[in-house]
Amino acid sequence: MLKSIRWKLTLTYLIVTVLATTAVGFSVLGPLERRATTSLQDKLLAEAKLIREVVGPELARNEYQAVGREVDRLGRSIDSRITVVAADGLVIGDSWENPSAMENHADRPEIQEALRGNMGTVTRYSRTLKTKMIYVAVPVERDGEIIGSVRVSVPLTEVQAMLGRFRRIVIGGIVFATLVVFTLSVQIGRSLSRPVEEINNAALKIARGNFQQKVYYRSQDEIGQLAQTINFMARSLKEKVEEISESRNRLETVLSHMSSGVVFLDPEGRIQLMNPAAEKMLRVSEEDSRGKHNLAVFRNYGLNEKVNEVMEKRSAITYEFTLVYPKKQVLEVNLAPVEGEQRQLLGVVAVFHDISELRRVEQVKSEFVANVSHELRTPVTSIKGFTETLLDGALEEPETARRFVTIIDKEASRLARLIEDLLELSLIESGKVPVRKKACRLGEVVEKTLAYMQPYIERKKLEIKIEIPETLQVMADMDALQQVLSNLIDNAVKYTPEGGAIIVSGERLGKEVKVTVRDTGTGISPQDLPRVFERFYRVDKARSRKQGGTGLGLAIVKHIVEAHGGKVGAESEMGKGSSFWFTLPDAQHG
Structure with a gap:
């Protein structure tokens, strides 16, 4: 039944x-x-x-x-x-x-x-x-x-109590509406069932490929009109279905394999088609978006205005906008009108390109050129200035000349260190430096690193504490690990006042080992802390240059650790010191 x-x-x-x-x-x-x-x-x-x-x-x-x-x-x-x-x-x-x-x-x-x-x-x-x-x-x-x-x-x-009363009203309304609808639907269903069954049987045969099938129904009501429509459909469907199927397959194949996102909007601005690349790029689903207005789906007023402008002017437009959630993404969209044979507007096609990486590279390139120019200008200007002074007569004063030559030598050394660090960072970023991982006893590497820096540490009368279990091992390139520790400990020594303390600790966290270098130095302000691993970023620029820093040490640390599959981070409190940490794979799980 x-x-x-x-x-x-x-x-x-x-x-x-x-x-x-x-x-x-x-x-x-x-x-x-x-x-x-x-x-x-x-x-x-x-x-x-x-x-x-x-x-x-x-x-x-x-x-x-x-x-x-x-x-x-x-x-x-x-x-x-x-x-x-x-x-x-x-x-x-x-x-x-x-x-x-x-x-x-x-x-x-x-x-x-x-x-x-x-x-x-x-x-x-x-x-x-x-x-x-x-x-x-x-x-x-x-x-x-x-x-x-x-x-x-x-x-x-x-x-x-109030909600209980409202629930009873809702239940009563449901029961009443159900009874009314039941009575009406039985009557309607009875009048429709017989002719609909005949039409259904004929439609099934047509659907199975029997395009010669006809429906015989003499009534002139809506069902009779439906029967005539099905007969007409049977005559024209055969010649149309292959053409439509072939065109659809071609279109779907092209759209599904495009790297660019494609969206088609009807004249009302509603979404009618969206390819997989657009779904991924715009973080929406075609199924959920189809039939909805683009503003309701994309929530971008600028894009909606450009769509309206294309419809009004009937000309193509390029528009760039930024998505910020869940991650920042810069998109470029080319909008063009779609017109019919009578030049009636059928809609707008939007082709999206993700240019986030292009914009990021442009910004990084601009910042890098500016930073390198600034860093190179300082020692070059100093060398040029003192050289000109020597040529102008200071060579005749041995004491002054010696002092100027010493400064020139110091600036030249700083320039050489900067160039070496730039080359090293470039090699690490390009992946040309091989990472030869092996099990390393962390405590031994720390002690070896500290041994090289012992004269500097003793000169500042710093207390060194090592809190690393003897059995703790990491999977790492020993030379690279020593370079990471050397950079972090060198920073701690530079920015810890005389008589302070430096603590190097290590602990096992699941399948990783976390290594921390803590000091009792001046600390880093909250606004500077998130940027300490950027190239050329200095918390105290004057002091960093005075102590010989190139501004690339922590950037090198970050790239070496990431090449090992680890992470880096920093914590600090002004006046109490800073902690720099990084993680490496535990040798037990390597």
Whole structure:
């Protein structure tokens, strides 16, 4: 029986009716519940703030008994439950329960949030009152210090009762609509089922390739017109289906293999077609986007304006825009109108190209050229200036000449180091430096690195601590690992004042080993910290150049570690020192 179109129509109407009425009811129920809960939270927040003004001074003076009396007095004048909690979670006063019999509230989420200086709002089951409650807690401060919190709460019975009444109305509406639709759908299905079955049988034969099949139905109503349409379709379908199928296959093949994203918009700006490259590039699904307006899908007002401009002017336009979520992406789109034989507008085709890498390379190239020019200009200018001074007569003064030549030698050495670091960084980035990994005992590599730097360390009277287990090993190129440690320890020595300390530690984290170089130096400001691994970026430019830095050491560290499959990072606090860390594969899992 359920295979009949009559009952299918009936069942479909019933399902649609039930789903629609249920969806409408529950779509209203959610916002209604949230609105009721929000209103209740606002009321409780206002009460909590007023109560805080009353009990706050007494709590600040540690007059806990007076706080309890005020809570009892205020509790008799409002319907809400009032609780005052000290900073350690001790319940000082409660308008519904005996505070001395209540457990410590330090673990209550709303109390924890209030003690952090924020408003705490939680809906949960009360272990004390054995019912679901809504809680709002606010902090109580004394001279900027949080000394406790005031919490106001009420049971959710009011909200639940209102929602219960609304649910009963929704259920009644569903039942009534179902009965009405059932009656109507049975009548409609009965009148449609017989001729539709005949048309269905004929359509099935046509679908199976019998294009000679005809439908015999003499009525002139809509079903009769449908029968005539099917007969016409059978005559024309054979010659059209192959042509359409062939064209579609060609189009789908081309679009699916294009690296550029292609989107077709109808004259109303709605999406009608999108190839896989566009789905990936724009982070949307064709299935979810088809038929929707481009502004609703792409959420880009600039792109929508350009689409409208193409439709208005009937000319192609190129537009560039940036997507920022979930990652920054620069896209270039070529928009062109699509016209019919009568020059009527059929829509707009948009071809998207991801030019993020191109723009990034342009920016990196520009920054690199600017930085290299700046770094080279300083020593070259110094060398040229002192050389000209010598040629102008300073050679006749041996002491002055010696001092100038010493400066020229120092600047030339710095220039040579800069060029060497640039070449090394270029080789590492290009992957031309082979990474020969083997198991290395981390402690031995650290001690070997420190041995080379011992005179410098002793000159500054620095305390060196090594906190690395003897058995800890990493999979790494030993020379590259020593270069990483040398750069990090050298930085720590440079920026740690005389008498300070440097700690080199290592620990196993799963399949990786984390190595940290900590110092007690001047520290790095929060705005500088995210950029310390950039090429030529210096926290203190004058001091870095004075101490011989090229600005490339940490960039080299970053690329060496990444070539090993690891990560780098830095943490710092001004006046207390900095920690630079990196990870390498653990030899036990290598």
